[in-house]
Amino acid sequence: MAEAFKFDLVSPERRLASLDATEAQIPGAGGDMTAMANHAPTITTLRPGLLQVIHAGGKDDYIVLGGFAEISADKVTVLAERALPRAEVTKELYAEMVEEYRKAHETAKETFKNEPGPVDDAAKLLSDMVALGDHINL
Amino acid sequence: MPSLKDLKTRIESVKSTRKITKAMQMVAAAKLRRAQEAAEAGRPYAEKMAAVIGGLAASVGGSDSSPRLLAGTGQDQTHLLVVMTAERGLCGGFNSSIARLAKARIAELTAQGKTVKVLTVGKKGREQLRRDYANLLVGHIDLSEVKRVGYENAAAIAKDVMARFDTGEFDVATIFYNRFQSVISQIPTAQQIIPAVFEDAAEDVGAETPYDYEPSEEAILSDLLPIGVTTQIFTALLENGASEQGARMSAMDNATRNAGDMIDKLTIEFNRSRQAVITNELIEIISGAEAL
Numbered sequence: 217m218a219e220a221f222k223f224d225l226v227s228p229e230r231r232l233a234s235l236d237a238t239e240a241q242i243p244g245a246g247g248d249m250t251a252m253a254n255h256a257p258t259i260t261t262l263r264p265g266l267l268q269v270i271h272a273g274g275k276d277d278y279i280v281l282g283g284f285a286e287i288s289a290d291k292v293t294v295l296a297e298r299a300l301p302r303a304e305v306t307k308e309l310y311a312e313m314v315e316e317y318r319k320a321h322e323t324a325k326e327t328f329k330n331e332p333g334p335v336d337d338a339a340k341l342l343s344d345m346v347a348l349g350d351h352i353n354l
Numbered sequence: 355m356p357s358l359k360d361l362k363t364r365i366e367s368v369k370s371t372r373k374i375t376k377a378m379q380m381v382a383a384a385k386l387r388r389a390q391e392a393a394e395a396g397r398p399y400a401e402k403m404a405a406v407i408g409g410l411a412a413s414v415g416g417s418d419s420s421p422r423l424l425a426g427t428g429q430d431q432t433h434l435l436v437v438m439t440a441e442r443g444l445c446g447g448f449n450s451s452i453a454r455l456a457k458a459r460i461a462e463l464t465a466q467g468k469t470v471k472v473l474t475v476g477k478k479g480r481e482q483l484r485r486d487y488a489n490l491l492v493g494h495i496d497l498s499e500v501k502r503v504g505y506e507n508a509a510a511i512a513k514d515v516m517a518r519f520d521t522g523e524f525d526v527a528t529i530f531y532n533r534f535q536s537v538i539s540q541i542p543t544a545q546q547i548i549p550a551v552f553e554d555a556a557e558d559v560g561a562e563t564p565y566d567y568e569p570s571e572e573a574i575l576s577d578l579l580p581i582g583v584t585t586q587i588f589t590a591l592l593e594n595g596a597s598e599q600g601a602r603m604s605a606m607d608n609a610t611r612n613a614g615d616m617i618d619k620l621t622i623e624f625n626r627s628r629q630a631v632i633t634n635e636l637i638e639i640i641s642g643a644e645a646l
Contacts, residue, residue: 226398226399228399228400228508229392229395229504229505230395230396231398245568245569257564257565258565258567258568259566259568259574260567260574261569261574261578284578286402293402295399295403297505297581298505
């Protein structure tokens with residue numbers, strides 16, 4: 217049995233989870249990472265993706281959009297700008313979210329005509345979002 | 355001296371007013387509970403966010419590359435005041451206390467020769483500020499259709515504010531709201547959000563183990579600062595929501611009690627006049643009988 221650590225998932229509006237977990241798979245901006253107990257202290261930003269928490273009672277899936285994760289030896293705190301349990305994400309809701317990112321991409325393309333930075337960022341977010349859809353079969 | 359009928363109608367009308375204020379008080383009490391829960395639920399996120407940004411700002415801050423949201427524009431000539439009030443009245447001094455604080459700040463800044471711009475959130479503050487400072491109002495965000503303040507509302511306000519900042523409309527932004535202390539006490543508060551200021555948060559994180567950052571500290575910081583601004587606005591909205599209901603509840607409680615006192619007084623007056631009328635009639639009858 218792997219060592220447990222404290223896992224918290226909070227969004228601005230509510231605390232979604234606070235439990236003892238053994239493993240957390242976090243969709244970091246620079247790539248997925250799995251945090252287990254005694255992980256080196258790390259702070260990473262999140263990309264839209266699937267957050268998986270494995271604990272004694274099983275496995276919980278959450279959809280997280282933006283925010284960051286703070287990992288220390290005995291604690292993982294994920295602060296997501298938006299977070300939803302996987303079960304609450306329906307096909308319609310997901311389509312809505314993708315549409316939101318698509319719009320943000322369009323606006324970025326219009327406002328930053330000669331600056332690739334923000335446009336690329338928006339495009340990346342959009343593709344992350346689409347990839348997430350494939351990942352969870354929506 | 356009002357007639358008996360007049361008194362009776364007045365008593366009835368005060369009674370129905372009392373019913374209304376009583377009902378409003380109970381509605382406010384129920385809403386207050388919900389607003390407080392919402393404020394409580396948002397607290398862990400806001401605290402953590404402030405702590406992490408504070409820690410990052412402490413380590414990155416000062417360098418030339420620090421983002422503009424943190425470093426500011428290098429001057430403080432133009433101030434944007436974001437005044438957050440309620441959409442509705444009948445909540446005691448709630449709206450006026452915020453407006454008063456904002457007015458004091460406007461007067462102070464203008465006296466220093468600074469340019470002041472005002473962005474209002476909530477109808478009541480706009481009404482109060484329009485009287486004296488109509489020319490300073492640059493925008494208004496209407497939340498009257500919003501039943502429950504959500505993070506999206508805060509995000510919309512933050513987006514508006516940051517868009518103005520990006521176009522160089524102002525140098526310093528301050529939000530005005532009521533901090534919820536208890537049902538009977540709400541503290542009008544001014545809080546600077548751009549450039550970001552962090553009070554004690556920095557020490558908490560800085561003292562702990564050094565973190566690895568992925569991607570770099572600067573990248574994370576510039577990612578998180580806009581979220582931090584949004585979070586601060588969101589927290590302020592939640593505090594404001596709870597304060598509004600608290601203020602309304604105690605105002606309506608007072609109103610209910612006053613109505614009760616008034617009913618008692620009017621009832622005594624009514625009984626006295628009725629007694630006087632009866633005595634009068636008796637005297638008339640007796641003197642009439644004696645005259646015969």
